[in-house]
Amino acid sequence: MKILVSGTGYVGLVTAVCLAEKGHNVVCYDVVKEKIDMLNQGKSPIYEAGLEELMQKNKERIIYTYNKKEAYKDLDVIFIGVGTPERVDGSANLDYIYAVADDIVENINKDCLVVMKSTVPIGTNYKVEKYIQDRLKGKHRIEIASNPEFLAQGTAVIDTLEAQRIIIGTHSKWAEKILKEIYKDFEKSVIVSTDINSAEMIKYASNDFLALKISYINEIANLCEALGANIEDVTLGMGLDKRIGNKFLNAGIGYGGSCFPKDTKALHWLAKINECELKTVKAAIDVNQNQKIRLIEKSKKYYEHLKGINVAVLGLAFKPGTDDLREAPSIINVEYLENNGANIKAWDPIAQKNFSKIFPQINYCDTIDDTIKDADICFIFTEWEQIKKYDISKYEKLMRKAVILDGRNCYKLDDVKQYNIIYESIGRKSIENIKK
Ligand SMILES: NC(=O)c1ccc[n+]([C@@H]2O[C@H](COP(=O)([O-])OP(=O)(O)OC[C@H]3O[C@@H](n4cnc5c(N)ncnc54)[C@H](O)[C@@H]3O)[C@@H](O)[C@H]2O)c1
Structure with missing residues (x-):
């Protein structure tokens, strides 16, 4: 054949x-x-x-x-x-x-x-x-x-x-x-x-279901923050239920990539022109859009304006293991940081080259150490292993002011607590071990 x-x-x-x-x-x-x-x-x-x-x-x-x-x-x-x-x-x-x-x-x-x-x-x-x-x-x-x-x-x-x-x-x-x-x-x-139509529908229904699951858990995470619960304990408890499962249950700053964003919108559009309304899918899309800028909202607690602030960005790819940037939350965030006059240094193990095609003007570093050195605030957008395994004490040692906004919950709160840093993540308590 x-x-x-x-x-x-x-x-x-x-x-x-x-x-x-x-x-x-x-x-x-x-x-x-x-x-x-x-x-x-x-x-x-x-x-x-x-x-x-x-x-x-x-x-x-x-x-x-x-x-x-x-x-x-x-x-x-x-x-x-x-x-x-x-x-x-x-x-x-x-x-x-x-x-x-x-x-x-x-x-x-x-x-x-x-x-x-x-x-x-x-x-x-x-x-x-x-x-x-x-x-x-x-x-x-x-x-x-x-x-x-x-x-x-x-x-x-x-x-x-x-x-x-x-x-x-x-x-x-x-x-x-x-x-x-x-x-x-x-x-x-x-x-x-x-049949052919069902096969086409299986694809969209599967992707949109996963997107929905992510947006749902992100909303629950935001509520956890407001009510003092811990999203990781919550998802552990939920995920052990086989009817729910623990996949696609990690809270964060939203989904990106070449599929979920476009496949949710495409099915929603298709339903609309066929006079059906997919309210759940629409909600998943809206929640995701807001979730992507959640760290920017959090940063306002520490810096009213970003002009002249040294910002470290760790992780650019929409998820670990890929150099794909399509719909990556890093893009909308870096765009905001740039437009607001921040001095940006960024690091990603494999997506830097692609990112520099979109943002040629920001500084790219070879190591996490160089990226966070003298930074006033650090944003984490992708849960790369290198970031998860990074020695947390170095944020305290190398940053000018160790404010870390982690959009992917890379560190355990108990580990972070040992250092003089400010640490905000998704769906968990803030740690404020230094003065604002
Ligand atoms: N990327 C994923 O994770 C994923 C997963 C499941 C399904 N899909 C779907 O699969 C499809 C492809 O996605 P992708 O991520 O591989 O896209 P891609 O952009 O990585 O690749 C598409 C390729 O097609 C080539 N191309 C464009 N016009 C062509 C033509 N006329 N003849 C031959 N080649 C042509 C492009 O140069 C490019 O190399 C999409 O519909 C996507 O939704 C993607």
């Missing part, structure tokens, strides 16, 4: 490499030449643990190309893994999907199955299938299948190789059989066969 994966981002590249790991021959196509050049040198354009090692191991089975004619020739299956970003009205932008559809129409030379890995609004697969069929005018038979992706950035490789479930949404036995054949060696995964 000759397989093409169109789009070599987080989903496309990881899918392609994992399919190769399971013994398939895969062609990877992307419109960005620099990405393909890097891939041909054995380097991944994105950071994902274990990805480059698997690329190397399976290099005999993977072809990387930006030659469209070559990419789309003699295919049995085409996976679509291009982006579906958010439009201003919250709907999903499907331009990249239709660009691939055009490429399929113009380039395929035999019958094939098109498999949608990208997250697309319910009903899109049928529309794309019709779009392609109308233009092919019977020249070749194509059919579409929905096979949404559930990987999480940072653990994308293992999430794919050991996916908890593989959703196959098809409207023919032929398509279902092909996909089952492709996934036959994914022994750890449960394969669920559905």
Whole structure:
């Protein structure tokens, strides 16, 4: 079976490499030449643990190309893994999907199955299938299948190789059989066969549910602060209940990334145009927006104005294990700090390079020590292990005034209490061991 994966981002590249790991021959196509050049040198354009090692191991089975004619020739299956970003009205932008559809129409030379890995609004697969069929005018038979992706950035490789479930949404036995054949060696995964619309809905309903869980616990955390309860004890107690579970129950400064923000807005938008209202999803979106700036609100307790204040920023990525900055809370916060005249020094183990493309003017440091030296306040936006393991006494020693605002609850309150620092986190008591 000759397989093409169109789009070599987080989903496309990881899918392609994992399919190769399971013994398939895969062609990877992307419109960005620099990405393909890097891939041909054995380097991944994105950071994902274990990805480059698997690329190397399976290099005999993977072809990387930006030659469209070559990419789309003699295919049995085409996976679509291009982006579906958010439009201003919250709907999903499907331009990249239709660009691939055009490429399929113009380039395929035999019958094939098109498999949608990208997250697309319910009903899109049928529309794309019709779009392609109308233009092919019977020249070749194509059919579409929905096979949404559930990987999480940072653990994308293992999430794919050991996916908890593989959703196959098809409207023919032929398509279902092909996909089952492709996934036959994914022994750890449960394969669920559905119709196409249900498969599309499973993806949105899953992401929006997780976003809701995060926003819910963040609201409870804010209430804990007001009422003197401790969110970590609360979530421990809640999470032991198997009906609730302890995943996605960490309070913080909100979700970011390329999926939850856009997928909540896209489903809300889709419901609205179908005269349904998703009140819970709307609430999750609103809560998250406010939560992202919670530390700025807290900072006002210590500094009325930020002009001329030395600010240390630890963690830029939207979560640990990735260099992705899409919708990262760090962005909106650094923008605010900049606009208010703060002197900013920032550190992140892998997302610094990407961040400097958005904020070239701030100072980037190689170490946490350098970042916090002489700072008047420190913001923590990502729970990197390096930050969690950092010697807390150094905040006291190196900062001009040790005010730490931790948006990811990186430290235990009992550990922090031993030092002369001010420490604010999410859903827990403040520690004020020095004068304001
Ligand atoms: N990133 C995630 O964690 C994740 C998880 C599950 C699902 N998804 C969904 O998967 C889809 C892809 O997400 P991503 O994060 O991998 O996006 P991405 O932006 O990392 O990658 C998209 C890639 O597609 C390429 N591309 C654009 N137009 C193209 C074309 N016409 N032909 C070939 N390549 C083209 C881009 O150059 C880019 O490399 C989205 O719909 C997203 O919602 C993402």
